[in-house]
Amino acid sequence: MNVRILLFLLLWLYPIPLWAQGYAGLGGSAEGFDVPSAGYEFEFPMDHGPHPAYRVEWWYLTANLQGDDGLDYGIQWTLFRSALKPYDSDGWQSPQLWMGHAAVTTPKDHFFTERLSRGGIGQAGVTAQPFEAWIDEWRMAGSDLDSLSLTANGEDFGYDLSLTAQGPLVLHGNAGYSVKSADGQASYYYSQPFYTVEGVLHLPDSEVRVTGQGWLDREWSSQPLATDQRGWDWFSLSFEDGDKLMAFRLRGDRGDFTSATWVNSDGSTEAIPNGSINLLPLSTDKVAGRNIPTHWHVNLPDRGIDIQVSALTPDAWMGTSFEYWEGPVTVTGSQKGAGYLEMTGY
C-alpha cells in the first residue's frame, strides 16, 4: 500500500502547508534515517515488527464483508508508526509516534475514529513474534501473521474479527522494493491479501455477524514522495476467480506515476511498470466539500482487464488528523469482485 506514507507524516502537529512545500527536506540519510534500497531480502517474522530507523511504517488492514443481514460492509484497521528521530527509547521521551485509524463502512454510513500514542511506554507498538500490533485497546494479534484476531472501538461502533490467511505473502515492486516516482523514491512493501474474515461488527443500532475477505499491507520507508506529487489513488481489488490487483497512481505536476502488482490466486505475482495501467475517474461525488472521484475505469490492456470500480458508499471520508477518502468498492466489467480504494490530496 504504497503512498500512504504521507498520511502519518502529516501527523497532528504538522500544519497542512507542509504539503505544498513538498518533502525534499525529508530525504533520508541527512537526518540519520535509513533509506530503502533495491536488493533487500525480507526476514520474516522479524520484518513484521517495527523498523524504528525508518521514518514511517504501517500495518494496514482492509476487508470487504457480507453481513448475515445480506448487506455489504467494509472495515479498515490501521496502525501507523512515525519516527521523529531514527531510534527508539523507553519512557515518554521515545521519538516513535503511533497513530491508529479504524473505520466501518455500511451501505448508508461511514464510522471512523483515530488514536494517538507514543512509543516507549507500552501504550502502542508492534511485536513480531508472537505477532501483536496495538494501540490502546485496539489489537491485531496472533501467534503469527497467518491467523489474527482484530479489534477496534469508536464511540458508537467497533468490531471483533478473526482473520485466517489462505495464501502466501506477496511482495510488490522488485522483490518488495516498490518505486514511487520517476526520481527513484521508494519503499519496502509487501502484503497478505489472502485473508478470510469472520466476526462481529458493533453498529450503533445492531450487531452484525460478518464474513468476507481481508488484505493486509505492510510498508515502510523514509523518503516517500517526489516534490511535485500532490496525492494518490490506490486500489486493492479481489476478483471472483481468485486473482488480485494492487494498483496506484501518484498525481504529479510532471505527470502521473503508476505502478501495479498482479497477484495470481496461487500467490505468484507480476509487477506492472509505470504507464502500463490506466486509472481514469469517471464521475465524482461531493464529499466533505470536495469533488471525489467515486467511479473509476481501470484498464490493464496487457491482461485484457477492463473494469469499472464504484464506491459502496460515496461518503467514506476519513475526517481524521490527516483527511482522506478510504472505502470499500465493487468491481464490474471484464472481472467481478470487490476491494478497497484510497484517495488523498483532493
Next chain:
Amino acid sequence: MTFAVVQALLSHWRVHWLQLATLLIGIALATGLWSAVQAINAEARASYSRANAQLALGQFDELRDPAGFIPMSRYVDLRRAGWQVAAVLEGPYRVAGRTLRLMGVDMVAYPALPAVTEAQQSDAPPDPADILTAPGRLLVSTELEHLLRGHDTLPPVLSTSALPPDVILTDIGVAERLLNQPGAISRLIILPDQPRGLHPLTAIAPELERISPSQKIDTAQLTDSFHLNLSAFGLLSFAVGLFIVNGTVGLAFAQRRGIIRTLRALGVSMRLLVWLILAELTFLALIGGLVGLLLGFFLAGALLPDVAATLRGLYGAPVTGQLTLQLQWVLAGIAMAVFGTLLASGHALWRLSRMPLLASPGVQAWRGDPRARHLAAVLGLIMILGGGLAYVTFGGLIAGFALLAGLLTGSALMLPALLSLTLSLCGRAARGPVAQWVWADMRAQLPGLSLALMALLLALAANVGVGTMVSSFRLTFVGWLDQRLTSELYLTASDDDQGREITDWLRPQVEAILPIRNVELSHETGPLFLYGIVDDPVYRQNWPVITSTPNAWDDVMAGRAVLINEQLARRADLWPEDVLALLPDHILTIAGVYSDYGNPTGQAIVSMDQLDWVAPGAENRRFGIRLNTEKATEMAQTLRERFNLPRQAVVQQAAMKAQSLAIFEKTFVVTSALNVLTLGVAGFAILTSLLTLWTQRLPQIAPVWALGLNRVQLAGLELLRSLLLAALTACLALPLGLVLAWVLLTVINVQAFGWRLPMFVFPWDWLWLFLLTLLAALLAATLPALRMLRLPPADLLRVFANER
C-alpha cells in the same frame, strides 16, 4: 438666543475657574478610583477564566491516587482497557528566585491545548520532534519568557499568549526530567470522547479516585469575596468623590442665581435653562470622566502587580500583572461619571428649577433646613437598622456588605444632626459673646459643610476599621506563624529513599525529626489535604488550636480523632465532636479546630498510622527538623553539601517566616493604598466646601468685624472652626470605625477567607490618624484664613452699603 444664554451660563466658569477645576477633579477622582477597581477586577477575572480554559482544568473529570503519584503502568493499563485519559505531571519549579507551576501534559494524547494550537498556527510552527524529544520545549507566557530565556539548564522557551502567568507548559517527558519524577503522573484527565464497551474504572484501577469538576476548587468562586471587597472600596471612593461634585455644583448654582434670574427676566424659559444646564453638566461629566479614566488606568496599572501578588499568595490564583484597555471598561467608566454627576447635581438642579422668579440670590441658598436634617437622621437610623436586619435575616457575604453599607451611609446621614446637637450643647455651655458667636456660627455653617464632613467621617471610619482589621490580622498572623513554624529547618528530599538516608544520618544529632506527609483527598467543599503527624510535644504545646475537646491530642494520637482547619470547619460547619469521613467507609471524630491563615483549602491532621491506613504509600520526603537554633544555619549548609541538595530543599525557619510575612504584607497593600486615597479625597472635599462657604461668609463676618474683632482674630477663628469640626467628626468616626472593624473581622473575613480573627485595638494609630485629620482640616482652612487676613476692610464695609 440659545447661544447667548449658553455664553451667559458659561461666563460663570470663566470667573470661577477654580470652582470648575474642583468640579472636574471631583468627577475625575470619583470615576478614576471606581474605574481602577473595576479594571483590576476585570483583569483578574479574565486571568482566571483564561487559566481555566487554557489548561482545560475546569471542564473534565480526572483521576487521582490519594496516596500520591500514579505509576505509568497504571496509565497504560487504563489506556489498554480503552479508557481515553491524558497524563499530567505537575509540581512547583523554582527558577530565578520564583516558584513557578510546571505542568507536563502528554501532548500526544491531549494535543488540543490552546497554547499548543496557538504555537501550531504561528508563522514558525515548532517541529513536533523538538517538543516531544530531548531537550524539549517550554511554553510560557510572554512575561515569563524574559525570565527563563538564557538559562542553560532549561530547554528552549516558546512564548504564547494562551497561558496564565507562572505556568510552564511542556510535554510530560520534559516535565518528569525537570521535576526529577521519572515515570510519575500527578493526575489523569478523562477525555470527553470514550469508546464503547468500557469496563468500569473501579474494576481496572480501584485505587484511583474520580474527581468531577464540581469537587475541584473554583478560583473564580474563591476570589469572589476578594473582588467584592475591592468593589466595595471602589464604591466608597466613588461616593466620596461625588460629595465633592455635589458641594461644588451646589455652590455654582447658588452663585448663578443672579444670572439665572436676569436671564429669566429677559424671557428665557426655565425649561430651556434646565436643559442647557443639564447639557453643560453632562459635558463636564464627560471631560471629568475621561480624565478619571486616564487616572484609573494608571492607578490600576500601578496597583495590579500587588493585587496579582495578593491573589497568588492567598488563593494561588493566577493573575497577570499587565493591564489591557477594554472598550467596555471605558464606556462603563464614562457612564458612571455622567450618572454620578447628574445624581450629585440633581438636588441642586431641582431646587433651581423651583426658584421663584424674583427670589433674592445669596444666603438663603445655604441656609440649612432643620426639618431636612431631622429627616436625614431618621433615614440614617433606618438604614443602619435595615443593614443589620438584612444581615441577621440573610447572612452571607453580600448581607455582610449590606450591613457595612447601611452602617456607613446611615451614620453619615445622621452626622449633621449629631454635630448640630453637639454644637448647640457646646454653645449653651459657652461663656462670653465671642465664644457664643463662634459656636452659633459653626452651627449656621453646618449645612454647607455637612457633606464634606460626611465624606471625612466615612474616610476616617474606613481608615480606623480597615487599619484595625489589618493590624489585628498581622498580630494574629505573626503569633500564628510562631506557633506553626516550630522546627528550625524544613527539608525536602528528592524521594523517599533519600529521605530515609538523611533522617538516619540526622537522628543522633538533632532534637527531633517531624515528618511532614500529606495526601490530597476530596471533600464535598473541595480538595482536602490530610496530614499525618508523629506524637511530639511540640504539637501539643504550640499548635494553634481554636477549640477542642478535652483530650483532643490523646485522641488524635491514638488514631481515634482528627483535627481540622478553621476553613474546613466553617465551610462544612463541622466542629468538635462532629465526624469527618476521610474515605467513604472511614470516619473519625473531630477533636479540634485550628487556625490556618493564608490557605484556601481544607486541611485535616491525623496520626501517622491513620495516614498510612488512609493512603498507604504516601510519600515521605519532607521533614521539620528541631535542633538548637544556633546550629541551624550550619546544619542547613552541611545537609546541602552532604546530600547534594539544591538550595531550596533546606529552608530555615526565619526565611520561611519572612516569606510568609512578605506575602501577608502584599495582601493588604492595595487595601491600604485605597484607604489613603479615600482620606485624601475627603480632605479635598473639606477644602472645596470651605472655599464655597467663604464666598458666602462676608455678610456674616462683616458685623462681627464691625463690632471690634480684627482680621487676625477672625482668621484664627476660621482655622479654629475647621479644626473643631474635623475633631468632632473624628471623635464620631472612631466608634464607627471600630464597629466597622468588628464587622470586617467577624463577618466579612469569615465569609471571604474562611477564618475569624480576634480584634485588637491600636490607640496610638488612632491618635496618629486624629492628628492627621487635624492637619488636613488645618490645611483646608488655611486658604480661607489667608483670604480673611488679606481682605481689604473696604470689602467688609461694602457689605453694609449693599444688600444689607
